[in-house]
Amino acid sequence: MKLEDKKRVLREMVVHRRFEERCYQAYIERKIGGFLHLYPGQEACCNGVMEAARPGYDYVITGYRDHVHAIKCGADPKAVMAELYGKETGSSKGRGGSMHIFDAQHHFMGGYALVGGPFPLAAGIAKAIQLKGGDEIAICFLGDAANNQGTFHETLNMAALWKLPVLFVCENNLYGIGTAIERSTAVVHQHKRVCGYGIEAAECDGQDIEKVYEAAKLAVNHVRSGKGPYFLELMTYRYRGHSMSDARGYRTREEEEEWKQRDPIYLLRDRLIAEKAMTMADYEALEKEVDHYIEHEVVKFAEESPEPRVEELEKYVLAERATQMPWLTGQAA
Amino acid sequence: MAEMMYWEAIRRAHDEEMARDPLVICMGEDIGVAGGTYKATKGLFEKYGPLRVMDTPISENSYTGLGIGASFLGVRPIIEIMSVNFAWLAMDQMFNSAAKVRYMSGGQLTAPVVFRSPGGTAHQLGAQHSARMEKVFMGIAGLRVVTPSNPRQAYGLLKSAVRCDDPVFINEHELMYNMKGPVPDAEYFHPLEGSEITRSGTDVTLLGYNISVHWNLKAAEILDKQYGISAEVVDLYSLAPLDRAGIRQSVAKTHRAVVVGEDEAPVSVASEVIAILNEECFFDLDAAPVRINSANVPQPYNHTLEMATIPNHESVVRAVLKLFGKA
Numbered sequence: 001m002k003l004e005d006k007k008r009v010l011r012e013m014v015v016h017r018r019f020e021e022r023c024y025q026a027y028i029e030r031k032i033g034g035f036l037h038l039y040p041g042q043e044a045c046c047n048g049v050m051e052a053a054r055p056g057y058d059y060v061i062t063g064y065r066d067h068v069h070a071i072k073c074g075a076d077p078k079a080v081m082a083e084l085y086g087k088e089t090g091s092s093k094g095r096g097g098s099m100h101i102f103d104a105q106h107h108f109m110g111g112y113a114l115v116g117g118p119f120p121l122a123a124g125i126a127k128a129i130q131l132k133g134g135d136e137i138a139i140c141f142l143g144d145a146a147n148n149q150g151t152f153h154e155t156l157n158m159a160a161l162w163k164l165p166v167l168f169v170c171e172n173n174l175y176g177i178g179t180a181i182e183r184s185t186a187v188v189h190q191h192k193r194v195c196g197y198g199i200e201a202a203e204c205d206g207q208d209i210e211k212v213y214e215a216a217k218l219a220v221n222h223v224r225s226g227k228g229p230y231f232l233e234l235m236t237y238r239y240r241g242h243s244m245s246d247a248r249g250y251r252t253r254e255e256e257e258e259w260k261q262r263d264p265i266y267l268l269r270d271r272l273i274a275e276k277a278m279t280m281a282d283y284e285a286l287e288k289e290v291d292h293y294i295e296h297e298v299v300k301f302a303e304e305s306p307e308p309r310v311e312e313l314e315k316y317v318l319a320e321r322a323t324q325m326p327w328l329t330g331q332a333a
Numbered sequence: 334m335a336e337m338m339y340w341e342a343i344r345r346a347h348d349e350e351m352a353r354d355p356l357v358i359c360m361g362e363d364i365g366v367a368g369g370t371y372k373a374t375k376g377l378f379e380k381y382g383p384l385r386v387m388d389t390p391i392s393e394n395s396y397t398g399l400g401i402g403a404s405f406l407g408v409r410p411i412i413e414i415m416s417v418n419f420a421w422l423a424m425d426q427m428f429n430s431a432a433k434v435r436y437m438s439g440g441q442l443t444a445p446v447v448f449r450s451p452g453g454t455a456h457q458l459g460a461q462h463s464a465r466m467e468k469v470f471m472g473i474a475g476l477r478v479v480t481p482s483n484p485r486q487a488y489g490l491l492k493s494a495v496r497c498d499d500p501v502f503i504n505e506h507e508l509m510y511n512m513k514g515p516v517p518d519a520e521y522f523h524p525l526e527g528s529e530i531t532r533s534g535t536d537v538t539l540l541g542y543n544i545s546v547h548w549n550l551k552a553a554e555i556l557d558k559q560y561g562i563s564a565e566v567v568d569l570y571s572l573a574p575l576d577r578a579g580i581r582q583s584v585a586k587t588h589r590a591v592v593v594g595e596d597e598a599p600v601s602v603a604s605e606v607i608a609i610l611n612e613e614c615f616f617d618l619d620a621a622p623v624r625i626n627s628a629n630v631p632q633p634y635n636h637t638l639e640m641a642t643i644p645n646h647e648s649v650v651r652a653v654l655k656l657f658g659k660a
Contacts, residue, residue, distance in 0.1 A: 094439070097437075102437070102439070109402075120402060125406060128408045318435070323498070331524075
């Protein structure tokens, strides 16, 4: 990665981390409701892959841990935070919530809350790209536990069969909700499960963004050049529980501390400091600047935004009626 | 107006829509090289090729999801699920993805996808190949449900469903693919909403859809000829939304209603229609509305038991006579 890109991505990852930590606080304050799945610890996965791809151009789809993926594709953090607050200015106009962030304009095709649900949707997006003849690719980010759903196997089979331009990124954070991977899954290393479908696959350290970037470059090039799907497994760790009601009784604090020694943000920061590209003081100033941005722009926007109108409760259930009348009434031809 | 079989009408709608728009595709098990279990896609593979006429693996949930994902980018897939019994496996994608994506994205994404699938009791297909599931689909917000009772509707409803931006489930019937009927020679779009009066009458309204329209027509004939009772037959080809106004208008005229369906009574299409009768027609009714449904059992294999499970025109005649105190 180029130095300028590394510095830019470091700031982005700090934004992502601070955004998520601020969500935690707002949830405790009951300003965010429902379920909230946070991303700290895994930032190098999304950032490393998307640095190798084309954010806003390639199509991205994921599960319910989706805030950072949306923002990385180009969604405004203000609109994402407003969505978590359930406001009309939210990315889904307050109808979606934390698990359903969408930004179609930036080709972020959404967060979905059925584990494994996005696999076939991603393949379908790739099918549409194939039919239209574009050079975009579909990227599906999901966790390791999604691979125990039937959709994983069914989709891999079809993606390989039809050579669809789809990159499956498995963020292996070692836990499916509160069950350790070795207690739920016969094969811990997920890339090994893909060989039965004849799909190219690799495993990579998911904490070191430069390693993720290099692995993702190979993966993205493979898919974009028309060679069919690719499966990239990134070994990572989520610091927080699965969602907010999770006290993490299924793992030790020692294990958590061990992973925090290889924090994706600090790894990159320390490398930049060692390369004399920045100082610790620069980093501290960066954190301060990001905190100010999150508090005084992002959270402020969400707090001050209006609620959706109850009169528009049914607005998005079906397509705008006026535009569909020929088919509803049969008065077309 | 040419006579055409139900399957031929569906095939014609596919062909016309695929010829018009390169983003209309069809997919499903055995629909390509084999031409479709009920011939609804016969010859399309040769004409449009494997990229647009996709023989899928037997993976209902995921090929359905794949079609839905493609529809997010403006592709218009017509997804055949060989038997509605297999649609249970695809309901996750149909309900959680197609039906909800527009709402939960605040109107950003839409899934203009068509699902076609036959259900119903055919010839001794047993418990796992005889389901009637329209009752399940019609209760899902964000999904339109239509069910053609004749070749004209089969053709026109598919045409409209392909063009409509909402996901549409088309409930067909395994026994009806070889039914013949007139279909307009010119391009025809059947309305996705509303109902049709198939036979006018003044004494009782027989509400049905798909195959039960035919039981009702036969019953109306008998009631007229043998008992002097004038029955109006209403075809509820749209199950979601149901045509409240159409139901109200007919019952306001006849003051009596019998609702007939091949599904089982608990939580049936008839349950919902009778709720509408209560809400819309309570003071118009001269008698409590009646529903006629299948027995609430997994479909038996034995032919005698199978026939005892489902209603027919005779059950309708009996119910009407009882309503008039003649039985």
